[in-house]
Amino acid sequence: MKQPHPPEEFIVLTDVVLITCVVQRGMAEEVVEAARQAGAQGATIFYARGTGVRERRLGLLSLAVSPEKEVILIVASTDQADRIFEKMYQAGKLDTPGMGVIYMSPLDKMATHVPKGIVERFAR
Amino acid sequence: MVQKIRYGDYLGLARTRHKAISYNAITSWDASHRRRPHLRSRDIYRLLAPYVGARALEQTRAVLPVVLFLVVFQYLLFQGRIAGGAAILAGVLAVMLGLMLFMEGLKHGFMPLSENIGHLLPVRASYGGVLMVAFILGAVATFAEPAISALKMAGSLADAAQAPVLYLLLNVHADAVVLTVAASVGLAVLVSTLRFIEGWPFKPLVIVVTLPCLALTAYMASDPALAPVVGLAWDTGAITTGPVTVPMVVALGVGVSAAAGRGDNSLSGFGIVTLASLFPPIGVMLLGLHIAASGESLPTAVAAAATLATEPDIPAHILAALRAIVPLVLILWLIQRFWLREPTQHPDFMAYGVALAVAGMVAFYVGLGTGLAPLGMQSGSMLSAILDSRHSLYPAGAGLTIALLFALALGFGATLAEPALNALGLTVQTLTDGAFQKSTLVYAVAIGVGFGTTLGVAKIIFHIPLSWLLIPSYLLALVMTWLAREEHVNLAWDSAGVTTGPVTVPLVLAMGLGLGQATGAQDAFGILAMASIGPIVSVLAVGIGLQARERFLRLDLFGRAR
Numbered sequence: 001m002k003q004p005h006p007p008e009e010f011i012v013l014t015d016v017v018l019i020t021c022v023v024q025r026g027m028a029e030e031v032v033e034a035a036r037q038a039g040a041q042g043a044t045i046f047y048a049r050g051t052g053v054r055e056r057r058l059g060l061l062s063l064a065v066s067p068e069k070e071v072i073l074i075v076a077s078t079d080q081a082d083r084i085f086e087k088m089y090q091a092g093k094l095d096t097p098g099m100g101v102i103y104m105s106p107l108d109k110m111a112t113h114v115p116k117g118i119v120e121r122f123a124r
Numbered sequence: 125m126v127q128k129i130r131y132g133d134y135l136g137l138a139r140t141r142h143k144a145i146s147y148n149a150i151t152s153w154d155a156s157h158r159r160r161p162h163l164r165s166r167d168i169y170r171l172l173a174p175y176v177g178a179r180a181l182e183q184t185r186a187v188l189p190v191v192l193f194l195v196v197f198q199y200l201l202f203q204g205r206i207a208g209g210a211a212i213l214a215g216v217l218a219v220m221l222g223l224m225l226f227m228e229g230l231k232h233g234f235m236p237l238s239e240n241i242g243h244l245l246p247v248r249a250s251y252g253g254v255l256m257v258a259f260i261l262g263a264v265a266t267f268a269e270p271a272i273s274a275l276k277m278a279g280s281l282a283d284a285a286q287a288p289v290l291y292l293l294l295n296v297h298a299d300a301v302v303l304t305v306a307a308s309v310g311l312a313v314l315v316s317t318l319r320f321i322e323g324w325p326f327k328p329l330v331i332v333v334t335l336p337c338l339a340l341t342a343y344m345a346s347d348p349a350l351a352p353v354v355g356l357a358w359d360t361g362a363i364t365t366g367p368v369t370v371p372m373v374v375a376l377g378v379g380v381s382a383a384a385g386r387g388d389n390s391l392s393g394f395g396i397v398t399l400a401s402l403f404p405p406i407g408v409m410l411l412g413l414h415i416a417a418s419g420e421s422l423p424t425a426v427a428a429a430a431t432l433a434t435e436p437d438i439p440a441h442i443l444a445a446l447r448a449i450v451p452l453v454l455i456l457w458l459i460q461r462f463w464l465r466e467p468t469q470h471p472d473f474m475a476y477g478v479a480l481a482v483a484g485m486v487a488f489y490v491g492l493g494t495g496l497a498p499l500g501m502q503s504g505s506m507l508s509a510i511l512d513s514r515h516s517l518y519p520a521g522a523g524l525t526i527a528l529l530f531a532l533a534l535g536f537g538a539t540l541a542e543p544a545l546n547a548l549g550l551t552v553q554t555l556t557d558g559a560f561q562k563s564t565l566v567y568a569v570a571i572g573v574g575f576g577t578t579l580g581v582a583k584i585i586f587h588i589p590l591s592w593l594l595i596p597s598y599l600l601a602l603v604m605t606w607l608a609r610e611e612h613v614n615l616a617w618d619s620a621g622v623t624t625g626p627v628t629v630p631l632v633l634a635m636g637l638g639l640g641q642a643t644g645a646q647d648a649f650g651i652l653a654m655a656s657i658g659p660i661v662s663v664l665a666v667g668i669g670l671q672a673r674e675r676f677l678r679l680d681l682f683g684r685a686r
Contacts, residue, residue, distance in 0.1 A: 026174065057160050060476055061168070063232060064175035079131045086142075096167040 011114040016107045017081045021072040022050070023092050023100040028070035034091030035072075039080040044073040058098055065098040075110055182543065183224045187627050189541040190534075191216050194503050194631070197530060208498060215495015218487045223626060226270065226484030227367065233449075233477025236469065237456040238372040242379025244464045251321070254380065255314050257459060261376060262313030262400065264452045265369045266306040268481075270488050272363060273444070274497075274630040275301070287352035287647055289416050293408075294356070297415065301408060305360050308407035312399035313373050319395070320380045326395045326614050331602055333402050338595050340409050345591035350416055355590045355649030357408035361401035362652040363629055365621035368452075370397055370544070398617035401656065438486070445485035453478050492630055500631040504638020507581070527585065528578050534635075535577030535655055538628045539570040548622050552615060559670065560615070568666045569619045569659040576658025577632070580651030584639050590650040597657045604664040612667030619663050620656040 019040075023031055025047065032043045048069045058065065076084050085104055093099050238261070245254055266272065275298075293301055319329060341358075344350040377396045453474075460466050468474060507530060510523040539545060549562035579593055605613050624632075632651050640648025 024174070026178075053154070057158065058163075058171075059160060060472060061163075061171055063473060063476070064171045066175075093170050096170045097161040097163065098171060 010111060011119055012109045012111050013114070014109050015078045016075055016110045017078055018105050018107050019072075019074045019076055019081065019085055019088065019102065020105070021074075021088050021092060021100065021102040022048070022069050023072070023094075024066045025068040025070055026066075027092060027100070028072050031072055031088050031092045032074075034087040035074055035084050038084040038087040040074045040076055040084050042074070046071050046073075052098065052101065062098065069100070075107065179224050179228055180220070183220045183227070186541055186543050186625070187216065187220045187223070190538045190627060190631060191499065193534065193537050194499055197533075198503060198506055212495050212499050215491040215493070215498070217495075218491030219495055219627065220491075222484045222486070222488030222491055223270075224484065225480045226488060229477045229479070229481030229484055230368065230371075231477065232473045233453060233475075233481050234368070234372060234456065235375070236474070237453070237460055238375045239379075240460055240466055241456065241464065242375040242377075244379075244460075244466055245376070246380050246383030248464050253463070254321070255317060258317040258376060258380075259310040259314040260455060260459075261310075262369070262373060263306040263310030264455055265372050266309045266364055267302070268368045268448045268452045269364060269366045270368075270485060270492075270626045271366050271624075271629040272302060272305070273489060273492065274633050275360065275363060287349075289349055289412050290352040290356060290647055292415055293353065293412060297411070300411060301356075301360070304407040304411045305364055305404045308403035309364050309369065309400045311407075312403040313376070313396060315403075316373075316377060316396040316399050317380050320377060325610060326617075327605060327610055329395075330398065330402075330605055330613065330617060333399065334598055334602055337402055337406050338598055340406060341591050342595060344409055344412065345589055347416075350412055351589060351591070352647035352649075353409060353412035354594070355647045355653065357405040357412065358590070358594060358653030358656075359633070359649045359651075360404040360408050362621070362624040362656045364404050365397050365401050365624065366626055366629070367544070369400060370621065373397070373400065395614045395618060397621035398614075401621045405653075438490070441486045441489040442482070444489065445482045448485060449478060449481050488626070496627070496630045497634045500634025501638035501641075503631075504635040504640070505642045507635070508585075508639050508642030524585070528582060531578040531581035531651075532574045534574075534632075535658070536570045536574035538631075539573040539623050539659075540566065542623055542625050542628065544622045544625060545569055545619070548619065556611070560612075560667075564666060565615070565619070565663065568662045569623055572659030572662030573623050573655045574658070575662070576655040577651055579658070580636065580654035581639065583650050583654065584636060584648055585643060587643075590653065593650075594653060594657065597654075597661065601657060601660045601664060604661065604668060608664050608667045609671055612664065612670070616660050616663035616667060619659050623659055624652060624655065 019035075021031055028045045032040075032045070035043060048071050049067050050069055051065075051067055072088075074084065074088075081104060085102065089095075089102055092102065094102060241257065241261070245257055249257065275294075315329075318324075319326070341354055344354050344357075373396050457468065457474075461468065507527050510526060545566055546562075549565045552560050552565055553562040582588065583590055583593055605616075608616070629652065632655065633649075636648040636651045638648075
């Protein structure tokens, strides 16, 4: 078997954070759109199930909160992160109990396709 | 000198202010202050709007296509106007609201109970106990079925002189009919449970049950006094398998199946619905025989006017809804609490579910009387108006063609809109790993129902005895059952029960009655019965086709020899 030709070098991007947002099933599209308008370049969504602390204390109203959730993952640059975070919080209406949670965590690095022109311009 | 500012810092200054609180502080405080969060009115709106919206949309999608079809058809082809359009619109809206509330109530009030019982019963109760609960569950669920009330509304239309036994059944012994149907469904669930435990194959069972059923039908058809009962009897089979019975009974079946450790056949959880729609015809026919044999005379005061549109009598509806739902919940709860000794997890959710189900049923009853029944009746009588060549817009042959096409399109369209069928299609596609495509099943069933409805309408127009259509169709289905593979047989027979939902049943029943009244048919039942046999034949045909293709492909791959 022929080994695939190894790339001579690859680009690692630094100064990145991960924003994770958990919302009810069907809400993700809106939240991702808000993040995109705030500068996010992509989003990954997956399905999950779960309940939060507050929605269990809602009494009968907790029936209106679907335990089926969507988890949105967005990798953003540190400069944009706070703005994206805030816009997602607003779009997801997370100030209402039971609507979901959002958090941001630091990342060491990320790697993906980086256009050639950008590599030439920024690589040290 | 150039001053450098980090873009992120600039954005940080421009953003909404926020305060930081340590989560550590919250967790310790939260543990000692378990309080309901304070909700602003906008919070309540945000929580409720998607919840209500999704459920309203679901029912709208199920109800609207059929209703729109009837209305548009009446305008375009019959050039007729809908009498009392506002009342009908209000009624249809009430039906949608009622179904929405009822389904949501079902989900929170009944389903947790029946799922628990399905899981725990085979483990904690004896063999006899399981069978007893199966019987009770099937019987009581029938009372809670919304479409069963459509049967009672049909009562006033039977002609006492032409069809005395039918008249007695529907007017004097209406409660006995419902009881018989309930007991039959209970028995069907019992037999199905027995089948799951013992691992009986489905094919022989279907044949063993259907043959006596057909023999009884043939016997009834030979007696002119009893013949009109055949239509009613077979229609009850289609009516009973609705949104309450099917999920509850399937939950039980799946639990028993899992406990008996018979997961070998991918579609073996099916089959209960079939028996639940084959036993009621036998029960009702036997009841008819019994009444005829007892030689009961007709009541002297024959009911005067045949009115279908019952007055929206709210207190009576509330009473009826309570009578349908409360015993079911009570029995389920008692079984779970005192027999299986399992505590109720969310009593408040259950109370909410029951309250919603009762409210939904009341709204459904109101809508049935003011919306669905008159609409169906009008469609039926307009259908007969275009058949009458003397003062019709169309020549005789064209009128007949249009009437039959109308029936075909109605059956086809109503089936495509049925949410239960789409759910079944998805399950089947998953279980068969895509061998049986969802769209294949949905279209096969819809075509079957379409042709079935057409035959049913033709039966009323030409005064064909129902048994002439029913017995050959079922015999054909039995032959195909013999040829087809076990899992396709399960699927085909069950799809018949799935197609007749709480909207289709009253509409089609009322249409048949309207048509029957106008054409002077002896009994106007039978459309639903034909709409049930149609999909059995069509789905079996698809199954046999798939088998044949598989065999052909295998021959091709491995040469001429097997």
